[in-house]
Every structure is written in C-alpha cells, then in structure tokens.
Amino acid sequence: MSETAWSLRNPNRPVDASALQEESVKIHVSSKKHLLAKKKFSVQRDNDAQVKDILTSYFIEHEDEETATLDPAVHLYRYRVTEGLLFAGIPISKSDYLRPLLERAEIKLTGAQHLGQYVPKIEALEFAALNKELQGESVFLMYDGTRRLGEAINVVGRFCSESFALVQRLLSFQTLSASPDNAALSTTLSNVATKQLDLDYI
Structure with a gap:
C-alpha cells in the first residue's frame, strides 16, 4: 500500500501533500477521460x-483580395466562426449580433457580408x-x-x-x-455519385 493511500485511510497521520498531488496527477493523466480529451x-x-x-495558400494566390494580408490565425478564427454558424443552422447575417461576444476571444471578427467568403472554402473541405x-x-x-414551384432534391x-x-451522410441538396x-x-444522381463523390457503380 502506498504512503498516500495509507495516509488517506489514517486521518491522524500527517499527509505528504506533494506525494498526494503527484498521485492525483498520475490518476488523472491515465484516466480514459483525459486520454480521449x-x-x-x-x-x-x-x-x-x-x-x-x-x-x-489561397490568399497567397489571391493577394488582390481585400483580406489577403490578414494574419493566418485571424483567418482561421473567422473560418471556424462561419463553420460553427453553418453547423448550428444560424444565418451568417446573425453574426453581427453575436460579434461583441465572439470578439471576447480577443481576435477581431468582421461583418457578416465578409464572413460569406469562407463558405465555399468550408464546402470544399x-x-x-x-x-x-x-x-x-x-x-x-x-x-x-x-415539390414547390420546382423541386428540392436531397441525396443521402x-x-x-x-x-x-x-x-448516414447528406451528399447533396439541390433546388431545381x-x-x-x-x-x-x-x-x-449520376453526377452526385461519379463527379462530386468519385464513386463507382456496382
């Protein structure tokens, strides 16, 4: 039995605080929760x-774009914000209302009209x-x-x-x-399978 465990079972015995802390850290770093995190x-x-x-790489090739000279970390943050809004189903136009909160990360955001430039990049990835x-x-x-004045087709x-x-994955959503x-x-369907996803028919 370790000194730490023995001390825990015997309150009257002085506890080695550093040993107790070390044991606690060892237990934490070997836990399943920590390993998954x-x-x-x-x-x-x-x-x-x-x-x-x-x-x-994109902004090096398109240096004429207005935001091409921004720090890569700023681009990454704006990309993640746009991605998060899309994932949550929140219109990008609403980001202007959330901007004061999102800028608490101490990274400057931008207006909703400029966040839209990240949508094609998110889609491609x-x-x-x-x-x-x-x-x-x-x-x-x-x-x-x-059907409604045409048709909206989804492919899963x-x-x-x-x-x-x-x-299960949503592969395509088109309005015709x-x-x-x-x-x-x-x-x-053929275009979705072969051109968009590069799948082979069986």
Missing part, C-alpha cells in the same frame, strides 16, 4: 493546421472529408424530393463502417426550377 485536442490541432495552410470517408465503402444512395448515402456502425423527369433525375 488529449486525442481530441490532437485531432483539432492537426485540423486547424491543415485549414490554416489551405487558407494561407467538407466534400474532401466526405470523399475520403466514402472511399472503399459500399454506399447505398437514397433520394427524395419536395448510407454505409456500414468497419465497426459495424450504420453511417422544374420537377425532373426520369432521365434528368438519373443524371442528377
């Missing part, structure tokens, strides 16, 4: 570095991640449409992961000016 932080750090590199996730998988495509893909978990016939619908 450490892994999550590592993934987030690597992803941030990837996004920062992509944004930096989302498709890249989706394509990577689907490679080598047997994907089952489903679609549905809702399902596949079973290596851990036998059923995974008119309801498609069978040939047009077939073309739409």
Whole structure:
C-alpha cells in the first residue's frame, strides 16, 4: 500500500501533500477521460493546421483580395466562426449580433457580408472529408424530393463502417426550377455519385 493511500485511510497521520498531488496527477493523466480529451485536442490541432495552410495558400494566390494580408490565425478564427454558424443552422447575417461576444476571444471578427467568403472554402473541405470517408465503402444512395414551384432534391448515402456502425451522410441538396423527369433525375444522381463523390457503380 502506498504512503498516500495509507495516509488517506489514517486521518491522524500527517499527509505528504506533494506525494498526494503527484498521485492525483498520475490518476488523472491515465484516466480514459483525459486520454480521449488529449486525442481530441490532437485531432483539432492537426485540423486547424491543415485549414490554416489551405487558407494561407489561397490568399497567397489571391493577394488582390481585400483580406489577403490578414494574419493566418485571424483567418482561421473567422473560418471556424462561419463553420460553427453553418453547423448550428444560424444565418451568417446573425453574426453581427453575436460579434461583441465572439470578439471576447480577443481576435477581431468582421461583418457578416465578409464572413460569406469562407463558405465555399468550408464546402470544399467538407466534400474532401466526405470523399475520403466514402472511399472503399459500399454506399447505398437514397433520394427524395419536395415539390414547390420546382423541386428540392436531397441525396443521402448510407454505409456500414468497419465497426459495424450504420453511417448516414447528406451528399447533396439541390433546388431545381422544374420537377425532373426520369432521365434528368438519373443524371442528377449520376453526377452526385461519379463527379462530386468519385464513386463507382456496382
């Protein structure tokens, strides 16, 4: 039995505070919760570095854009704010109301009209991640449409992961000016599968 544990069971015996603290730290860093948090932080750090590199490369190639000279860390923060708004289903126009709160991170934001420039970049990275996730998988495509002065078509893909978990992903959402016939619908699905996602038909 360790000195720390023995001391805890015997209140009358003086406790070695440093030993107790060291034991507590060892227990914490070896806990499942800490290891998962450490892994999550590592993934987030690597992803941030990837996004920062992509944004930096983009603005080097497009140095004529108004925000091209901003610090990469500022671009990354604005990218993450825009991404978070989209993920939460909050219109980007609402960011102006949230700006005082978001700038408490001590990184200057910008107006809603300028945050929109990050949307195509977010979309491109989302498709890249989706394509990577689907490679080598047997994907089952489903679609549905809702008519209203045309049609809104969504395409969903399902596949079973290596851990036998059923995974479902929204692959496409398109609005059309008119309801498609069978040939047009077939073309739409083919474009999503082969051109957008680079999938092979079986």
